[in-house]
Amino acid sequence: QKEVEQNSGPLSVPEGAIASLNCTYSDRGSQSFFWYRQYSGKSPELIMFIYSNGDKEDGRFTAQLNKASQYVSLLIRDSQPSDSATYLCAVNSSGGFKTIFGAGTRLFVKA
């Protein structure tokens, strides 16, 4: 079992729809969770982080964390073509010193 698992996609949604990206992790002691966006040929950029169970909202982005289920998700409301990218889920190990990345989910937003 991979330490951080994501569906590779591609996930295709129409412009204006909600895109839902999911991630599961294996280390039950993990405390910090991150979502990065990576455009093709570019480096990852942090868009959200979450530490506590529940939802965290930032503009059109909402991160959801369920530690009991070891599940993290990212919702993108009113999806735009410019949101088309690969979204990487990252989890800090229970010691807090190592960040493990998932393989990423490719998102396409159709105009």
Place this chain on the structure above:
Amino acid sequence: EAGVVQSPRYKIIEKKQPVAFWCNPISGHNTLYWYRQNLGQGPELLIRYENEEAVDDSQLPKDRFSAERLKGVDSTLKIQPAELGDSAVYLCASSLGSSGGASATDFGPGTRLTVL
């Protein structure tokens, strides 16, 4: 504020040749990371520095890879000799601190290495 700087941006070499990558982190960031990203995969940590000390190099293939961070600022990652499977993007990243992962990690633009 300048971001993480890496050079070169692209490198093409023949197998068995040496190659080196350079990174200058964001000013004041004590923690520096080297990641390798293969096509279609997430970044994989190679080595993490806290100031000048390598605190996690468990994923670094030490038979051919070496790294240094003299004076706790700039860092160099070297591969000698390079193999075909080393073709990837090498990302340098930095953060203010790594304890508990509370600090955001800023990535450099990466060096795309092609080994022929």
